[in-house]
Amino acid sequence: MEEQLAIQQTKTKNAGEMLVVNHLYKSFGSNAVLIDFNLTLGKGENLVVLGKSGSGKSVLIKCIIGLLEPDKGTIEMFGNNIPDLNHEELDKIRAKVGFLFQSNALYDSMTVRQNLEFPLRRHWIQVMQQEVDKLVQEALSDVGLAHTVNMMPAELSGGMRKRIALARTLILKPDIILYDEPTTGLDPVTGKEIIQLIVAIQKKYKSSSLIISHDMNCVRLAADRVVVLIDGRCYAEGTYEALRKSNDPKVKQFFE
Amino acid sequence: MALPVKTTQFLQQTGGISAFAGRFFKEAFKPRYEVAEFVRQCFVIGYKSLPLIGLTGFIMGLVLTMQLRPSLIEYGVESQLPAMVGIAIVREIGPVITALIFAGKIGSSIGAELGSMKVTEQIDAMEVSGTNPFKYLVVTRVLASTLMLPILVMLSDAISLYGSYLGVNIRGVTSFHLFYTQVFDSLEFGDVLPAFIKSFFFGFAVGIIGCYKGYFSNKGTEGVGQSANSAVVVSSIMIFVIDLVAVQITDVFNLN
Numbered sequence: 001m002e003e004q005l006a007i008q009q010t011k012t013k014n015a016g017e018m019l020v021v022n023h024l025y026k027s028f029g030s031n032a033v034l035i036d037f038n039l040t041l042g043k044g045e046n047l048v049v050l051g052k053s054g055s056g057k058s059v060l061i062k063c064i065i066g067l068l069e070p071d072k073g074t075i076e077m078f079g080n081n082i083p084d085l086n087h088e089e090l091d092k093i094r095a096k097v098g099f100l101f102q103s104n105a106l107y108d109s110m111t112v113r114q115n116l117e118f119p120l121r122r123h124w125i126q127v128m129q130q131e132v133d134k135l136v137q138e139a140l141s142d143v144g145l146a147h148t149v150n151m152m153p154a155e156l157s158g159g160m161r162k163r164i165a166l167a168r169t170l171i172l173k174p175d176i177i178l179y180d181e182p183t184t185g186l187d188p189v190t191g192k193e194i195i196q197l198i199v200a201i202q203k204k205y206k207s208s209s210l211i212i213s214h215d216m217n218c219v220r221l222a223a224d225r226v227v228v229l230i231d232g233r234c235y236a237e238g239t240y241e242a243l244r245k246s247n248d249p250k251v252k253q254f255f256e
Numbered sequence: 257m258a259l260p261v262k263t264t265q266f267l268q269q270t271g272g273i274s275a276f277a278g279r280f281f282k283e284a285f286k287p288r289y290e291v292a293e294f295v296r297q298c299f300v301i302g303y304k305s306l307p308l309i310g311l312t313g314f315i316m317g318l319v320l321t322m323q324l325r326p327s328l329i330e331y332g333v334e335s336q337l338p339a340m341v342g343i344a345i346v347r348e349i350g351p352v353i354t355a356l357i358f359a360g361k362i363g364s365s366i367g368a369e370l371g372s373m374k375v376t377e378q379i380d381a382m383e384v385s386g387t388n389p390f391k392y393l394v395v396t397r398v399l400a401s402t403l404m405l406p407i408l409v410m411l412s413d414a415i416s417l418y419g420s421y422l423g424v425n426i427r428g429v430t431s432f433h434l435f436y437t438q439v440f441d442s443l444e445f446g447d448v449l450p451a452f453i454k455s456f457f458f459g460f461a462v463g464i465i466g467c468y469k470g471y472f473s474n475k476g477t478e479g480v481g482q483s484a485n486s487a488v489v490v491s492s493i494m495i496f497v498i499d500l501v502a503v504q505i506t507d508v509f510n511l512n
Contacts, residue, residue, distance in 0.1 A: 067380050091386040105381035108372070119385035 018043055018176050018208040019064065024073035026059055033059045034070070035232035041176070041208050046199070048211045048219045050254060051229035057212040058102065060229070061180050064210070065099050066090045077176070095123040098169035098177040098207075102184055104161045106153040106168070113149045116140070116168050123172060139167040142204070143197060159190035163197065170201060177202075179211040183218050195221045216254060228254070269490075276394075276468045283388070284395050294396040301362050301397070302404030306411070312357050313412035317345060317419030325427065334428075338435050339442035341420045346443055350413040351451045352499055355458035358405055359491040363466040366397055367487030370470025371480035379471070394471060398463035405459030406452055446506075454502040461494040 019041035026034040033056035041047050051057045062068040064075055066082050075082040077093055085093065106115050116136045120127055140146045143163040153161055162182065169177055182198060183191035195218050202209050211222055219226055220240055228236040228243065228251055236243060236251050244255050259267075321341050328334045370393060373379050382389040421435045469487040473479045 062380075065384055067383060087388070094384055094386055097384075099381075099384045101377045101381055103377045105377040107378055107381070108376075109369075118382075118387075122386040 016043055017041065018045075018077070019210065020074075020076040021060075021064065022074045022076070024060070024063065024075065025071045026056070026063055026068065027071055033232055034063070037073070037229070037232065038234050039227055041210050043208055044202075044206050046202055046209045046211065046222050046224045047227065048213055048223035048225075049227045049229055050213060050219055052214060055229050056232050057214075057229055058180055061099075061178050061210065061212050065094065065097060065178060091123070095172055096175045098172065098174035100162075100165055100169045100177065100179045100182055102181040104153075104165035106161055106165055108153055110153075111149070112140070112145075112151050112153070112156075112164055115153070115164065116171050119168060119172055135171055139171045140164075142170060142201060143167045159186055159193065162186060162190075162194055166194070166197065166201070170205070173205060175207055177207050177209045179209060179213075181213055181215075182211065183213065183215045188217070191215065192217060192221070198222055214254075219254075272472070273465060273468050273490075276471070277464050279390065280395060280398055280464060283391050284399065286391075288388075288391070290392050290396050293392055294399055297396045297400035298404055301400045302407060305358065305361055305404070305408060308361060309354055309357060309408045309412050310415050313350070313354065313415040314419040316349065316353055316412075317341065317416030317421075318423045320344065320349065320416075321420040321423030322426065325423075335438075337424060338420070338430070338438035342417060342439035342442055343447060345416045345420070346413055347447050347451055348499075350416055351409050351455050351458065352495065354409045354412040355405060355455065355462065355495045356492055358401075358408065358459070359462045359495060360488055362401055363462045363487040363491045364484040366401075366463065366466030367469040367473075368480055368484035370394075370467060371473030371483035372470075372477075374471065374473045375476050375480060390471075394467040397467055398460065401463030401466075402456055402459040405462065406455035409452070409455040450502060450506045454498060457498045457502070458495050461498060462491045465491040465494060 017040050019039070021037060021039040024034050024037040025032070037060065039047075039049070039060075049057055049060065059068060063070045064077070064082065066085070070083055073083075078096065080089065080093060082090070082093070107118065110118065113136055116139055117132055120132055120135060136149065137146060140149060143166050145160060145163050145167070148156060148160065148164065153164070156164065166182075179198065182194055186194060198209065198211070199222055201207070209222075211218065213219060223240050226238060226240055226243055227234050230236075230250055236246065236248065238246075243251055246252060258264075321337065324340060325334065325337060328337055328340070370379075373393070379389045379393070382392060417436070417439060421430070421432060424430045424435060466487040469483040469490070473483040475482070
């Protein structure tokens with residue numbers, strides 16, 4: 001009874017929040033990656049999780065989308081606890097969540113059009129070709145690459161591939177977009193363009209974004225709020241400016 | 257006392273492949289059926305292997321005939337050449353050589369393709385896009401290789417026999433009709449059926465091992481190469497093991 005009451009209170013408290021991660025634990029063998037990690041993502045918010053390489057940021061985002069199963073803890077999205085869902089239920093949730101992979105993960109054997117159509121065809125089985133064409137064009141226009149529709153991923157530059165991957169993420173018009181290191185492997189100029197694109201897209205679609213990054217430019221330009229992930233825990237939280245002024249040596253090291 | 261490392265690895269791999277095959281049977285009969293991808297794989301695995309299988313089959317028949325002729329002349333049974341080549345090709349050499357070439361071409365390509373998809377997060381991207389990657393990638397490829405190899409073996413046998421016919425006519429004159437009458441007079445149902453049935457098992461082994469090696473590929477690009485390589489090695493060994501078992505079963509049922 002007490003447990004039910006606690007869940008009810010959590011739900012009430014979290015009203016208006018798109019994603020709530022509570023007391024999350026994840027380890028690989030004896031290596032504990034996430035230890036009692038907590039996080040909330042508000043509606044229309046750009047939240048950046050900042051951490052060093054190997055700190056468990058990608059593990060966190062993969063637990064959130066259900067690619068990894070946490071050892072303990074809850075991940076509430078749209079009123080569902082992700083680890084409790086079966087495959088079909090998880091697919092319904094994933095239709096409302098976009099995921100931009102660190103490596104872009106474009107399908108090499110498919111054209112740009114087929115890459116973009118893939119999630120549409122899988123989630124919306126009955127969709128008409130005319131509507132598909134319109135959505136593909138719209139998503140490509142949003143990232144400024146409408147002319148690449150019939151090209152293969154191998155023909156594109158790193159920045160273009162990132163934009164196409166972003167277009168594929170946007171095509172289902174998700175309520176939440178998860179970005180895994182969106183600027184990794186890009187030069188500073190292209191990286192900045194991608195960050196500006198992420199911010200513009202968030203404003204256009206009013207989606208909530210969870211951005212995993214160690215790039216301070218990304219944090220500065222994109223974050224409404226920053227969570228610092230150190231030793232598997234949420235070490236500090238606040239706006240970019242507030243954290244920049246922090247005297248904590250572990251937080252300070254990111255801004256030096 | 258702990259088992260030697262190589263023994264442990266062998267047992268782990270055998271267990272892994274068995275569990276993977278078990279999962280294949282579990283997933284293969286459950287909707288949603290990936291019909292379009294299965295047809296595409298049949299085209300890639302079957303149709304695109306035809307030139308290589310045809311060429312090797314032709315050379316196999318021609319060379320076998322030319323190598324056998326002097327020995328048969330020595331024993332004064334040159335007239336038995338078509339019958340001998342026919343039985344050798346249909347019963348044993350056709351299925352095994354075709355399966356080995358198939359393992360080299362298809363096993364390595366499946367291992368490398370899935371391995372590369374794994375390390376570039378394309379398999380994760382598929383899962384996030386509402387697709388069961390096991391069904392889409394593994395079930396379709398294993399089914400296609402299981403069904404395509406017996407067809408390729410039959411075609412290879414036919415081309416081999418034609419090569420043999422040309423081989424016979426290099427040093428003598430035998431009519432097309434006489435050659436094929438001698439071949440088919442010597443062949444019985446018990447020669448064709450076991451060879452045909454074992455081809456399905458060869459195809460299944462190549463498909464499942466290629467997929468297993470690719471699906472569990474790691475260590476980045478180095479791992480992709482290793483997956484392709486070990487897919488060929490393990491499936492080639494499996495072809496001989498299956499062949500050995502098939503011969504024993506054929507003997508037990510007196511099919512030869």
